[in-house]
Amino acid sequence: MKVARPRGVDDLLPDAAGAWQRLDMLARSVCHRFGFHEIRTPVFEHTDLFLRGVGEDTDIVAKEMYTFPDRAGRSLTLRPEGTAGVVRAYLEGGLQAAPQPIKLFYASAPMFRYDRPAVGRYRQFHQTGVEVFGAASPAADAEVITLAHALFAEAGLTQAEVRLNSVGCPTCRPRYRERLLAYYRPHIDNLCADCRVRYERNPLRLLDCKVPSCARLAAGAPTVSEYLCEGCAAHFATLRELLSTADVPFTADPGIVRGLDYYTRTVFEVVSGDAGALCGGGRYDGLVETLGGPSVPAVGFAIGIERLLDALARAGGRAEPGEGPCVFVVCAGEGLLADTLRLTSRLRAAGVSAEFDLLGRGVRAQMKHADRIRARFVMVLGEEEAERRVVAIRDMRTGVQEDVAADAVAEWVKERVSSGV
Numbered sequence: 001m002k003v004a005r006p007r008g009v010d011d012l013l014p015d016a017a018g019a020w021q022r023l024d025m026l027a028r029s030v031c032h033r034f035g036f037h038e039i040r041t042p043v044f045e046h047t048d049l050f051l052r053g054v055g056e057d058t059d060i061v062a063k064e065m066y067t068f069p070d071r072a073g074r075s076l077t078l079r080p081e082g083t084a085g086v087v088r089a090y091l092e093g094g095l096q097a098a099p100q101p102i103k104l105f106y107a108s109a110p111m112f113r114y115d116r117p118a119v120g121r122y123r124q125f126h127q128t129g130v131e132v133f134g135a136a137s138p139a140a141d142a143e144v145i146t147l148a149h150a151l152f153a154e155a156g157l158t159q160a161e162v163r164l165n166s167v168g169c170p171t172c173r174p175r176y177r178e179r180l181l182a183y184y185r186p187h188i189d190n191l192c193a194d195c196r197v198r199y200e201r202n203p204l205r206l207l208d209c210k211v212p213s214c215a216r217l218a219a220g221a222p223t224v225s226e227y228l229c230e231g232c233a234a235h236f237a238t239l240r241e242l243l244s245t246a247d248v249p250f251t252a253d254p255g256i257v258r259g260l261d262y263y264t265r266t267v268f269e270v271v272s273g274d275a276g277a278l279c280g281g282g283r284y285d286g287l288v289e290t291l292g293g294p295s296v297p298a299v300g301f302a303i304g305i306e307r308l309l310d311a312l313a314r315a316g317g318r319a320e321p322g323e324g325p326c327v328f329v330v331c332a333g334e335g336l337l338a339d340t341l342r343l344t345s346r347l348r349a350a351g352v353s354a355e356f357d358l359l360g361r362g363v364r365a366q367m368k369h370a371d372r373i374r375a376r377f378v379m380v381l382g383e384e385e386a387e388r389r390v391v392a393i394r395d396m397r398t399g400v401q402e403d404v405a406a407d408a409v410a411e412w413v414k415e416r417v418s419s420g421v
């Protein structure tokens with residue numbers, strides 16, 4: 001019996017891998033230009049990290065975590081998001097003793113949530129994200145938002161838009177919370193079951209509900225921006241100025257509160273047309289302390305890779321086909337396998353991607369195969385060529401064929417590839 005893959009996960013087959021690689025390289029390049037350094041943390045952590053770091057009242061912790069006892073009975077959880085693990089590593093690795101700020105990124109890191117599978121939503125999904133530790137200034141918020149904007153622009157998603165809000169701090173939020181509860185009190189009976197729980201435990205998240213009747217109520221709710229304390233209001237104003245200076249277009253959107261408990265002050269999303277939010281982030285000044293460290297301000301974001309690739313595919317039409325090998329070496333005579341292998345090895349050692357037939361096929365079948373795998377050049381090595389110490393090379397784009405000295409083929413190929421002929 002065949003075993004199928006579990007529900008909610010996907011395979012990355014070679015045809016789709018090219019788009020991932022390009023996006024990964026782009027993310028690394030943008031992060032390096034902004035002075036961020038890579039961090040990789042484990043896929044599983046102690047469950048307690050997420051209970052404290054993400055919040056027990058969130059949907060993620062309450063409904064979506066892959067939690068299991070290991071063989072020694074410890075409760076472990078497959079990470080549902082990236083930030084908590086990065087904060088733990090920052091503390092455990094002693095990075096708070098290094099010169100601040102610490103600017104970190106992770107790329108295409110797998111995350112796990114037991115969510116209802118849907119188009120573009122998987123139980124194992126991937127995120128690329130950044131975190132900046134040790135900078136309370138709005139310049140740090142501007143830095144990560146500018147980075148996100150650059151990444152989306154360079155990826156070619158021109159309609160991506162930054163939506164920005166401030167959710168205040170522990171000084172101003174209780175006042176807003178009171179005001180919000182007063183607004184919702186007469187409507188409790190009209191709220192969905194989840195929202196009735198939110199009303200009791202975490203009213204800010206009432207604004208996040210996607211149930212239409214709740215969303216209508218949320219649209220009329222008082223906005224947190226009217227209740228910001230002086231410090232939060234000044235922080236938000238400076239951030240908006242800095243983004244304008246950096247030519248990052250944004251919309252202030254009081255409806256953005258983000259689903260996680262740990263945000264303070266800045267929250268933002270990057271949205272693109274009907275694809276919705278492709279990137280979410282914000283400031284989390286209390287999180288390092290919550291996880292047992294000193295008080296360290298921090299700000300970051302995460303991008304959902306599957307959703308971004310999906311949006312890119314829809315924006316850019318069809319995906320480019322993956323690239324074939326540069327050279328296919330056709331073995332055109334019995335007893336020439338050793339010569340074929342030597343030639344292929346020489347090309348590979350010179351940095352040229354090269355393949356040869358592994359199935360012992362005839363010349364015509366090898367030529368046909370070279371064409372199907374989109375080889376740029378086909379080199380034919382036959383008895384006669386071997387004697388003359390040359391190789392017959394056909395350019396599959398132009399159809400032109402010529403003999404090239406056997407020990408000069410690698411240079412010949414590289415010259416043509418680098419000059420774009």
Ligand SMILES: [Zn+2]
Nearest residue numbers: 169172229232
């Ligand atoms: Zn405040």
Ligand SMILES: [Zn+2]
Nearest residue numbers: 192195209214
């Ligand atoms: Zn609701």
